[in-house]
Amino acid sequence: MCFKNLPVAFDExxxxxxxxxxxNPYEYKVVDLGVEQDKLKSLMEKNGFIRSVDxxxxxxxxxxxxxHSVVDLKQGKVLSTNSMATLFRGYEIILKGRDPRDAAYISxxxxxxxxxxxxxTSALAIEMxxxxxxxxxxxxxxNILLAIEYLYDHPLHLFLLAGPDYxxxxxxxxxxxxxxxxxxxxxxxxxVHGYDTxxxxxxxxxxxKGQLYLEALxxxxxxxxxxxxxGGKYPHPQSVVPGGISVTVTMSTLNEVYTRLVKFFxxxxxxxxxxxxxxxxxxEQDERYNQCGERPATMADTGVWDRPDSxxxxxxxxxxxxxxxxxxxxxxxDGEVVTTKLSELNAGLEEFVEHSYYEKxxxxxxxxxxxxYPLSPNHPWNKDTVxxxxxxxxxxxYSWDTCPTWDRMPMEAGAYSRMYMTAKANVAPSSPYxxxxxxxxxxxxxxxxxxxKQLEWKIPKHWNAFERNRARAYCIPYSAMVALExxxxxxxxxxxxxxxxxxxxxIPKTGTQIGFGAWGAGRGFLTHHLIVENGLIKNxxxxxxxxxxxxxxxxxxxxxxxxEAVMNTPVLEKFKKPEDYKGIDILRAIRSFDPCMPCTTHIxxxxxxxxxxxxxxxxxxxxx
Amino acid sequence: xxxxxxTLIGTVGYHILxxxxxxxxxxxxxxxxxxxxxIKVDELNWGPVAVVQMFEAExxxxxxxxxxxxxxxxxxxxxxxxxFKWKGELPDEEQIQACVGDAATGVISVENLLxxxxxxxxxxxxxxxxxxxxxxxxAGEQWTEGMQNAIPxxxxxxxxxxIEGVDDRMSLKFLQGDTIFNxxxxxx
Numbered sequence: 001m002c003f004k005n006l007p008v009a010f011d012e013x014x015x016x017x018x019x020x021x022x023x024n025p026y027e028y029k030v031v032d033l034g035v036e037q038d039k040l041k042s043l044m045e046k047n048g049f050i051r052s053v054d055x056x057x058x059x060x061x062x063x064x065x066x067x068h069s070v071v072d073l074k075q076g077k078v079l080s081t082n083s084m085a086t087l088f089r090g091y092e093i094i095l096k097g098r099d100p101r102d103a104a105y106i107s108x109x110x111x112x113x114x115x116x117x118x119x120x121t122s123a124l125a126i127e128m129x130x131x132x133x134x135x136x137x138x139x140x141x142x143n144i145l146l147a148i149e150y151l152y153d154h155p156l157h158l159f160l161l162a163g164p165d166y167x168x169x170x171x172x173x174x175x176x177x178x179x180x181x182x183x184x185x186x187x188x189x190x191x192v193h194g195y196d197t198x199x200x201x202x203x204x205x206x207x208x209k210g211q212l213y214l215e216a217l218x219x220x221x222x223x224x225x226x227x228x229x230x231g232g233k234y235p236h237p238q239s240v241v242p243g244g245i246s247v248t249v250t251m252s253t254l255n256e257v258y259t260r261l262v263k264f265f266x267x268x269x270x271x272x273x274x275x276x277x278x279x280x281x282x283x284e285q286d287e288r289y290n291q292c293g294e295r296p297a298t299m300a301d302t303g304v305w306d307r308p309d310s311x312x313x314x315x316x317x318x319x320x321x322x323x324x325x326x327x328x329x330x331x332x333x334d335g336e337v338v339t340t341k342l343s344e345l346n347a348g349l350e351e352f353v354e355h356s357y358y359e360k361x362x363x364x365x366x367x368x369x370x371x372x373y374p375l376s377p378n379h380p381w382n383k384d385t386v387x388x389x390x391x392x393x394x395x396x397x398y399s400w401d402t403c404p405t406w407d408r409m410p411m412e413a414g415a416y417s418r419m420y421m422t423a424k425a426n427v428a429p430s431s432p433y434x435x436x437x438x439x440x441x442x443x444x445x446x447x448x449x450x451x452x453k454q455l456e457w458k459i460p461k462h463w464n465a466f467e468r469n470r471a472r473a474y475c476i477p478y479s480a481m482v483a484l485e486x487x488x489x490x491x492x493x494x495x496x497x498x499x500x501x502x503x504x505x506x507i508p509k510t511g512t513q514i515g516f517g518a519w520g521a522g523r524g525f526l527t528h529h530l531i532v533e534n535g536l537i538k539n540x541x542x543x544x545x546x547x548x549x550x551x552x553x554x555x556x557x558x559x560x561x562x563x564e565a566v567m568n569t570p571v572l573e574k575f576k577k578p579e580d581y582k583g584i585d586i587l588r589a590i591r592s593f594d595p596c597m598p599c600t601t602h603i604x605x606x607x608x609x610x611x612x613x614x615x616x617x618x619x620x621x622x623x624x
Numbered sequence: 625x626x627x628x629x630x631t632l633i634g635t636v637g638y639h640i641l642x643x644x645x646x647x648x649x650x651x652x653x654x655x656x657x658x659x660x661x662x663i664k665v666d667e668l669n670w671g672p673v674a675v676v677q678m679f680e681a682e683x684x685x686x687x688x689x690x691x692x693x694x695x696x697x698x699x700x701x702x703x704x705x706x707x708f709k710w711k712g713e714l715p716d717e718e719q720i721q722a723c724v725g726d727a728a729t730g731v732i733s734v735e736n737l738l739x740x741x742x743x744x745x746x747x748x749x750x751x752x753x754x755x756x757x758x759x760x761x762x763a764g765e766q767w768t769e770g771m772q773n774a775i776p777x778x779x780x781x782x783x784x785x786x787i788e789g790v791d792d793r794m795s796l797k798f799l800q801g802d803t804i805f806n807x808x809x810x811x812x
Contacts, residue, residue: 112671112730156728164721207721208743220728221677234670235730 002331002339003348005408008374016347018374026376028408030354031557034395036080065401065550065595068394069566069586073578076571078586082394083550083562085401088357092385095540100126100507100532101242103540107528108236110542113156114521116149116231118528118542119240121517125530126242127313128515130507135500136308137493138244140486143305143326144257145230145237145245146519147483151264152223152234153522154415154476157594158271159205159216162469165588166278167205174573174584178285185281189273192450198281201274212274219267226260229253244502254490261483265448268477272455275473279466288572293465293565293589296334300345300411300525300548301421302518303329305482307429308489315370315515318342322518326434326482327418328425329518331406335459337425338407342518343371345406349527350378351543352403355396355552359386366514380529380541381514399552403560404543410554412561413524413545414593416471419478423459433481443477446484465565465592472594509535521545523594549593565589628660629687629749631786634668634675636693636734643702643758643771647692650775654692654782663786672727672740679746688750690785692778693734700757703774705781706797707790710751711810712742713800739801752790753799754782 001010007025010016018025070080091110095103104122108115120142126132134142164170172179182199195201204210224234230247231237239247247253282289305326312321322329322342330340331348339345347369353360361384364377375381392398405411422428423441435442440458457474460467493499513532520526524545531539551560559567569589575581633654635647648669655665668675668691679686700706714720720743723736734753741747756778758771767775781794790796798810 112732113728160728161725208717208724217673217677220673224674234674 002341002344003407006348006374006376008347016371016373025374026378028555030555032395033355033553033557036557037394065546067562067566067590069583071571071581071583071586073571073575073581078567078569078571080394081559081563081566082398083401083552083560084392084399085546085550086399088387088389088400090385090387091542092540093387095537098537099535100129100530100537103528103530103537104240104242105236107540107542108240110544111521112235113153114149114523114526115234115236116146116227116240117519117521117526119237120146121519121526121528122530123240123242124313124517124519125515125528126517126532128315128318128517129513129530129532130242130505130515131314132243132503132505133312133314134244135503136498137249137490138501138503139306139308139311140490140493141230141245141247141249141501142240143486144483144490145227145240146304147479147486148223148227148230148257148261150415150475150479150522151261151483152220152227154472154479155216155219155223155267155271157522158275158469158473159212160207160220162588162591162594163205163210163213163216164207165584165591166202166282167207167210168199168202169206170584171202174575174582177574178282181285182281187273187277188280189277192269192273192453193277195274195277198277201278205278219263222260222263226257229256241502243505244500246502249490249494249499249501251491251494254487254494257483258487261480261487262448264476264480264483265445266450268443268480269445269450269453269455271473271476272457275470279470282466286572288570289466290462290464292569292572292585293468293592294462294568295412295561295564297332297420297463298334298409298412299332299417299420300406300413301327301329301331301417302345302520302525302527303327303342303421304418304520305486308493315343318346319344323427324429326422326428326431326485327520328422328428330421330425331411332417332421332424333409335424335463337421340421340425340427343369343373345518346516346527347373347375347379348406349380349543350376350405350408351380351383351541352378352405352555354403354555356399356402357388357390357397358402359388361386370514380516380527380543381531381539383529383541384539385541399550401547401550401552403551403554404548405554408554408556410551410558410560410564411525411548412593413548414468414472415475415520415522415524416468417524418520419457419471419475420459423457431481431485433485434478441474441478443474443481445477445481465569465588468592507532507535512538523549546593546595550595562590562593562595565593628662630684631663631688631690632686633663633665633690633692633782633786635666636668636691636732636737638669638732640763640765642762642764643756643767644694644696644761645765646694646756646758646767646771646775646778649765649767650692650778653779657779657783659783660787668737669732671730672733672737673724675737676741676744676746679741680744685746685748687748688752688786689747690752690754690782691734691737692754692756692782694756694758695734696758696760697755702757702759702768702770703777704757705774705777706753706755706757707781707785707794708753708755708797708799709790710738710742710747710753711798711800712747713802714742715739715802715805719805735804738799738804742801752785754778754785
């Protein structure tokens with residue numbers, strides 16, 4: 001029984017049904033956010049200060065996502081948070097009425113980093129809708145392509161975007177007391193990264209000049225070069241199509257990929273060693289860092305990387321081919337696995353727009369799926385995207401992001417969810433390079449310049465900003481090993497003469513076809529829900545990881561993941577005057593999610609007129 | 625005037641934004657021009673960091689770079705062409721890091737490209753912007769009449785600048801990195 005909040009039960013044969021004794025089974029309470037705002041206002045009035053803040057984007061090109069907090073600097077507490085997407089993107093509307101074959105190319109443009117995963121997720125949605133099964137080499141090459149996309153994405157986040165938050169320059173400005181301690185603290189992983197002290201690492205994390213920063217720039221190039229061998233170009237591959245890929249793959253292609261991939265063997269060891277050292281150091285200095293960005297490990301993940309002998313694209317078999325993936329799909333609630341089945345993941349999804357600039361929709365066309373699972377009127381297959389621009393109000397609507405939930409719970413998404421879910425569920429087929437234990441994932445990295453080594457990522461006790469980034473670092477060797485195993489499979493397929501990379505298919509001119517694609521983006525969970533009617537796209541709905549993470553409050557008042565993580569973050573930064581406050585703890589909390597869209601963060605210090613504004617830029621992926 | 629400088633004409637801008645998309649829409653036409661061998665045409669929308677890496681790998685280096693862009697600026701008519709010469713200089717490091725952040729995540733911006741190229745020292749002798757006023761941003765693949773009428777002049781300006789260099793018909797203005805985000809020009 002995976003659902004606790006949706007009105008769905010299972011009979012003795014495990015068949016899902018809608019509970020019959022409930023008058024309006026999908027009804028939900030809508031709370032008045034004004035009560036919270038009034039409390040906050042009253043609290044601030046008592047302290048003698050109220051100030052309005054301008055939340056316009058702060059640069060010409062950025063500002064698509066913004067974050068507002070009110071912080072009590074005396075108590076070191078966050079009082080209020082609101083996450084808001086400030087741009088309407090409307091890919092769902094752009095795709096309506098188009099030929100389904102356009103979807104992979106158009107939806108790829110939802111992101112300037114993870115275009116390949118959007119294209120692939122779109123291809124999977126079409127494969128499910130039309131019953132297309134790609135040939136083994138097509139599946140394997142898609143796996144390699146998308147593993148490589150992560151090898152671009154994770155170093156970019158860890159060293160170019162989040163890394164500076166832990167650099168000597170930033171730490172000296174926000175927690176100078178840590179610098180002399182870092183200077184005398186020896187690194188535990190010098191054997192893999194070569195740094196003697198934590199301060200040595202911090203210096204090389206300095207933005208623009210640090211060696212780790214500059215090395216990451218180079219590694220993103222290595223990944224892009226490998227990617228272009230299969231995708232044709234980056235970030236919007238030209239070769240991802242429903243039914244496989246559209247590029248000829250030879251041993252030469254594989255060799256070109258391998259010469260780049262091997263560089264991530266050592267880099268994976270180095271990166272995990274660096275971040276283990278840095279994060280252990282912070283937490284050893286002050287246990288309260290465990291609360292930075294902390295929230296329950298309640299996460300959803302689609303899984304990724306299909307087995308060529310299992311994936312057939314069908315909805316009927318999606319639970320089987322989903323569980324056979326190198327990363328396991330499913331849902332974690334407070335660190336416990338509640339499902340690993342793609343059909344249950346799909347059936348529990350809903351999207352709410354009470355605090356978003358959209359009209360509600362009335363239709364409830366799809367009441368059950370093909371397996372008989374009841375579907376909510378708020379399920380993506382039932383959703384209609386109707387923008388309704390309006391005034392921003394913390395009491396009412398404040399975001400272009402919708403509020404997706406699974407079983408009525410806000411869900412977090414990330415590369416780390418992929419790793420957490422797979423390690424904890426321990427259902428993925430065995431692999432020579434990966435071993436899941438239920439409490440950890442062991443990664444067997446082969447020799448390159450460094451000797452071979454078994455790395456082990458352990459499920460942490462606290463789920464916080466540091467652990468998100470630590471897990472993301474481990475996703476580098478994890479992704480590299482999946483790419484390596486698939487590379488070996490590709491070699492074998494070519495040797496066996498199985499060189500087909502795609503299958504032909506036709507778009508039916510009549511009737512309705514329905515499907516969903518589920519594949520992980522660099523920052524986790526990504527679904528595309530598709531309905532084709534009379535040969536054209538009738539409805540297309542995209543849920544990106546940032547749709548989940550940056551969600552506004554649920555109709556019943558639960559905080560979105562960013563909002564909750566920031567609410568739990570203590571202010572550990574040292575400053576003499578409020579004007580000196582930089583908000584580094586909150587920035588670390590938000591950045592740990594690898595937020596999509598250039599994100600602007602505004603932090604208002606209670607009892608002062610000080611507003612901190614910082615860019616939290618990461619990928620330009622779509623929210624709605 | 626040095627002749628036959630190795631030159632790159634690059635287009636910068638988003639697609640499907642009306643007049644703002646003039647550079648990428650004009651790219652195939654520029655590519656089809658009959659140009660001397662030392663002049664290459666390329667799209668420069670694929671990320672300033674990647675562009676820097678491409679420049680670093682280019683042997684011999686490009687000595688002249690001409691970027692075609694369409695940035696909305698006050699006081700100009702749609703289709704009005706300005707030629708800016710890049711004078712270098714850099715904004716503060718926080719701004720440069722913000723540029724890298726945007727650049728590494730897919731944001732297309734000519735300012736970011738200029739600043740990041742300057743920081744990583746890939747610009748050599750001459751860098752120019754041929755900047756055409758697009759007016760307000762609108763969605764779509766169509767140009768307004770003002771932009772459409774300016775196309776022959778735009779192509780002619782880019783071509784002259786690439787082949788012959790700055791001439792009397794171009795009123796040169798100047799930009800540099802420490803003021804570019806204030807949309808200020810600077811004296812020569």
